[in-house]
Amino acid sequence: MNTLTQENQVSMDGSLQDDHNHDDGHHAPPSGIMRWLLTTNHKDIGTLYLWFSFIMFLTGGLMAMVIRAELFQPGLQLVDPNFFNQMTTVHGLVMVFGAVMPAFTGLANWMIPMMIGAPDMALPRMNNWSFWILPFAFIILLSSLFMEGGGPNFGWTFYAPLSTEYSPDSTALFVFSIHIMGISSIMGAINVIVTVINMRAPGMTWMKLPLFAWTWLITAFLLIAVMPVLAGAVTMVLTDKYFGTSFFEAAGGGDPVMFQHIFWFFGHPEVYIMILPSFGIMSAIIPTFSRKKLFGYSSMVYATASIAILSFLVWAHHMFTTGMPVFAELFFMYCTMLISVPTGVKIFNWVATMWKGSLTFETPMLFAISFLVLFTIGGFSGLMLAITPADFQYHDTYFVVAHFHYVLVTGAIFTIMAAVYYWIPKWTGHMYNERLGKLHFWCSVISVNILFFPMHFLGLAGMPRRIPDYAIQFADVNQIVSIGGFAFGLSQLIFLVVVIKCIRGGEKAPAKPWEGAEGLEWEIPSPAPYHSFTTPPVIK
Amino acid sequence: MKQLWCGALALLMTPAILATEMPLNMTEGVTDISSRVYHLHMTILYICCAIGLVVFGIMFYSMIYHRKSKGAVAANFHESTKVEILWTIIPFVILIGMAIPATTTLIAMEDTNDAALTIKVTGSQWKWHYSYFDQGVEFYSLLSTPRDQIEGDAPKGEYYLLEVDRPLVVPIGRKVRFLVTSDDVIHSWWVPAFAIKKDANPGFINETWTHIDKPGIYRGQCAELCGKDHGFMPIVVEALPEAEFEAWLASQQQQASLDVLEAEASLAVTLEIEELMLQGEQVYLTYCAACHQPNGMGLPGAFPAMKDSPIVTGDISAHLEMVINGKPGTAMQAFNKQLTPQEIAAVVTYERNAWGNDTGDIIQAIDVNQHGQ
Structure with missing residues (x-):
């Protein structure tokens, strides 16, 4: 597909590195902690992002364990309702902004330069900064839990006026931490856009761009479009609470429902921010293990772009019960239903790719296949939720909880795990332990369904979300759900073991460990050299 | 299909679930609208199940018969505009089929005219x-x-x-x-x-x-x-x-x-402290304890404590003002709409004498009535 040309070309980040020297094209990074603090290398930063994301995944998971322990049986046993609300709120914030989004940024950092034949990201110093402000954002957010009055307890959606007039004193910390997370995301997004637009290898035209880079490019535009909207929302919450404004306060001429419009104008594209890169990962893994070209590359690109555009037109489907005019309800119902068309196109394309392939089932493929099934189930419940009259019954129940966990856990997080298994030989130079990987997969996929599938029934039977205690009819199913939750949480420790074992050693990985894999990242040795492509490959 | 759905569920879960009365589906409800919503829900569910059956069926067929270990050799077909158009149009048509009953139901639900x-x-x-x-x-x-x-x-x-x-x-x-x-x-x-x-x-x-x-x-x-x-x-x-x-x-x-x-009669009555305390405790537990807690300790940082509170142990009229008109901008509601003067008198008396506050103050319904006049 391409060759590494030996043209004498200066590495793209050469002018940006102080300690630049041509030592076989490698820099000797500073050692110890300073290596990680000062690094501008896309792989180091990718690694930092991924570890940070995993730590946040466990932190948010621990909070989910508190929630499931309290809900194990009816009555108040372990925590008081106020702390319970803090757990649901911070669990959501940590998982969305701390686990899923940084994991994708980490994968983008590691993979995009390798996939497009670049030596590094376009803006390495900003890259360093966009990662290193993130831990501080979460230190601020998590430390607010220990303040008198507690941390944020108004749900990750922080609807006003619960988050303004009625919120705890720590709300300012919440607002500040969201601002920092937003700045970090925007910087990450700018970096991806600049890198993909400017640093593609010669000959890599748009329609030859790997789908992971494509989906991330579109995601990055979504991030730049909506993160400022979120910043606006939290700022208005801040001034409403502390400076006497009335954006969301009816008594002062404001409107609490306006908050929801602003929030979901951010929030709905945000859910696609958390799933579009997954689509890119899927489009790499499924063809590899089917040993067959992706069925419809160009329609995948167009479908991704359609989803991104439609994602700006559906925000109010989160708000059908707020009392919108019928016309608006119909508009948002139709637009929401429409999103299932390009999403369906993607699913059909992946299935068509598998059709008449030569399939093997290594761990990345197992996660990819389970994504295909479980994300589709999440898509079905999403379509059901789009139907406004039925949504009146589903809204704010466990049916919704089931829906968004199917698309976020078995959707986004399963593909992140698939991506780690798929590319970790390239990162570490070692193969991971396939038996442990499969064990991790089977434990995860079984427990995650025990955890989330019965939630559909709880919701249909009438259990509202975000409640610390429930009517006795819900007791048995909640118990099953909690057991699934503990099992899923514990299963992730296997993942930790697999990753650490793979970093420490294991079977040597060849440059291309997967028979059917295609793409520039497999042209360079494993582990990948510190600077991926110091001379750009030429794509034929 | 419904049997299949429930059957799959029964297999999935422990028998414990069968012993409870929790319905596993949305209930049909007791109004025309709720029944229409239920049938809409079931229609969409069946359509989703059918699509799922086809898509997953093809996928699993492929997983069983097109695996490398069975000697499958990958075919080399890709890119077909015809197929892409087909699987764009078919879902679109299905969606229109869903949208029609959804629209009529929604319009009926939002018609609030002619209420009795x-x-x-x-x-x-x-x-x-x-x-x-x-x-x-x-x-x-x-x-x-x-x-x-x-x-x-x-x-x-x-x-x-x-x-x-x-x-x-x-x-x-x-x-x-x-x-x-x-x-x-x-x-x-x-x-x-x-x-x-x-x-x-x-x-x-x-x-x-x-x-x-x-x-x-x-x-x-x-x-x-x-x-x-x-x-x-x-x-x-x-x-x-x-x-x-x-x-x-x-x-x-x-x-x-x-x-x-x-309420008017109660204004003329003077109650003993024991009676007020007894009634006050009842009112407190029903209306106040959710925030200020049964032991009067509140939740620090969220809801203030009653015990040794400067308001509860200080000026009576400030205390009455707080209970009667609430504190705007906080969770403290105006209780004059919810409680009679008699009940307010009792609960204020209770708060001023419970949990070691021991102010010895006694408030009667007439005091509440005269507050702010």
Whole structure:
């Protein structure tokens, strides 16, 4: 597909590195902690992002364990309702902004330069900064839990006026931490856009761009479009609470429902921010293990772009019960239903790719296949939720909880795990332990369904979300759900073991460990050299 | 299909689930609208199941027969505009099929005209208030599950967390309109049996309606996170036949006028501290303890303590002002709408003498009535 040309070309980040020297094209990074603090290398930063994301995944998971322990049986046993609300709120914030989004940024950092034949990201110093402000954002957010009055307890959606007039004193910390997370995301997004637009290898035209880079490019535009909207929302919450404004306060001429419009104008594209890169990962893994070209590359690109555009037109489907005019309800119902068309196109394309392939089932493929099934189930419940009259019954129940966990856990997080298994030989130079990987997969996929599938029934039977205690009819199913939750949480420790074992050693990985894999990242040795492509490959 | 669905579930779960009464599906409800919503839900579910069956069927076929270990050799087909157009058009047509019944149902649901009775529903932290327009009847509806059941000190009753002191009473066979609003944060009034879920937004009024066919008691809950006790503000609706409803309404109107007389009479009565303390404790536990806690310690940083509080142990009129008119911009509500002067007198007396506050102050209904005059 391409060759590494030996043209004498200066590495793209050469002018940006102080300690630049041509030592076989490698820099000797500073050692110890300073290596990680000062690094501008896309792989180091990718690694930092991924570890940070995993730590946040466990932190948010621990909070989910508190929630499931309290809900194990009816009555108040372990925590008081106020702390319970803090757990649901911070669990959501940590998982969305701390686990899923940084994991994708980490994968983008590691993979995009390798996939497009670049030596590094376009803006390495900003890259360093966009990662290193993130831990501080979460230190601020998590430390607010220990303040008198507690941390944020108004749900990750922080609807006003619960988050303004009625919120705890720590709300300012919440607002500040969201601002920092937003700045970090925007910087990450700018970096991806600049890198993909400017640093593609010669000959890599748009329609030859790997789908992971494509989906991330579109995601990055979504991030730049909506993160400022979120910043606006939290700022208005801040001034409403502390400076006497009335954006969301009816008594002062404001409107609490306006908050929801602003929030979901951010929030709905945000859910696609958390799933579009997954689509890119899927489009790499499924063809590899089917040993067959992706069925419809160009329609995948167009479908991704359609989803991104439609994602700006559906925000109010989160708000059908707020009392919108019928016309608006119909508009948002139709637009929401429409999103299932390009999403369906993607699913059909992946299935068509598998059709008449030569399939093997290594761990990345197992996660990819389970994504295909479980994300589709999440898509079905999403379509059901789009139907406004039925949504009146589903809204704010466990049916919704089931829906968004199917698309976020078995959707986004399963593909992140698939991506780690798929590319970790390239990162570490070692193969991971396939038996442990499969064990991790089977434990995860079984427990995650025990955890989330019965939630559909709880919701249909009438259990509202975000409640610390429930009517006795819900007791048995909640118990099953909690057991699934503990099992899923514990299963992730296997993942930790697999990753650490793979970093420490294991079977040597060849440059291309997967028979059917295609793409520039497999042209360079494993582990990948510190600077991926110091001379750009030429794509034929 | 329904059997298949339930059968798959029974396989998936332990037998324990079969012993409970929890329905595994949305219930059909007791109104025409709720039944239409139920059938809409089932239609979409069946369509999704059918699509799932086809897509997953093809996928699993491929996984079984096109695996490398069985000697499968990959074909080399890709990119077909015809196929892409086909699988764009087919879902689109299916969607139109779904959208038509959804649209007609939605338009019917939003038609609030020609109601025979209008009831204003007001949410506040953490109770509902019902006001019958032009009937002179209004009341608060609070969770009636005892605290010891919640804390696990007593066995839980059949309607644990789904029972209230005074249910909303409505007639069957008539169109009843609800105007939904809130006094503080956003709540959401949800009764699954009527397929009604409407947000209660502070400062704005939402409309919805129902036309119940069957008499009975229907239960629901607040559906929008509204703070600490969001899980503890249930809704109970008692639907009565026309005549019984009229009789109930008349008795309520009579009771309302009696209450006015009683409140006036109470102004002339001077109660002993023991009596006030006893009554005050009851009122405190029902209305105040959710935030300020039964032991008067509050929740630091969220809800102030009553014990040794400068307001509770200080000037009586500041204390009365706080209880009667509340504190705007906080969760402290104005209780003059919810409590009689007699009850306010009792609870203020209780707060000033319980938990070692021991101010010795006694407040009578007349003091409450004179406050602010």
